[in-house]
Amino acid sequence: MPLTIATWNINSVRLRAPMVVEFLDRFKPDVLCLQEIKCMNEQFPAQVFLDAGYAHHAVNGQKAYHGVATISRLPLSNISSKQFCKKLDARHISAQVEFDGKSINVHNFYVPAGGDVADPAINEKFEHKLGFLDEMHNWFTHKSFAAGQVIVGDFNIAPHENDVWSHKQLLKVVSHTPIETEKLDTILASGNWVDLVRKHIPVENKLYSWWSYRAKNWDISDKGRRLDHIWATPDIATNSTDAQILRDARGWGEKPSDHVPVIAQLF
């Protein structure tokens, strides 16, 4: 029996809870990790997801901004969230999923966007983003996460040339600058993580998970970036049979999220 995990920056879970339920009904992931829920824990639409068959929730929310939540059909245990950069913002939650006699740890991240100017000396938000990545690196290095681990979420970084619509034009744009992509590569390499989407969809193919709201026609202009990721430790990655990005979801409903779901089959 396979285990399916999905990640989706939902850009307000209260506004789009019905769309999430449609997604769950149609794609039936076992675990769904949401980012930018934009609500406090007590405002999380728990009943809606419970009614949809997702009874197990790990929520780390805050007022108005950011916030992450992991919902699951399978029991979640050892739920915890970590603070980064000595800030009180809600950007991480982890939970253990029990499955078929095994257990995997799922880390759900919302990495800071980083503002406009790609210079930490003059842009505090970019400094925060770089600091956040450094802390991620240190934490995963020290925790000896050798097996049974998955990191997912909105990393706000498009690492490869074909993860953006124009490598050349985005080299100086926050989300694709060398300092960011190199830090992400360092985290990936030092933890022996496998980028599950790129395991299944070769790096030669252009691939995006986010399209700006500001484009007149996101589909035709197609100026996307692959900001949302699913990484796994080698033991899980070896057995992963499929991963996909639901491009069509960018056009779902009258008010879609600007991110689409990313799904991977584990085991």
Next chain:
DNA sequence: ATGGCGGATCTTATCCGA
């Protein structure tokens, strides 16, 4: 044309995202 849009909240204005 990478921000022209679209969230939440401090709501008819402002802050934030990427």
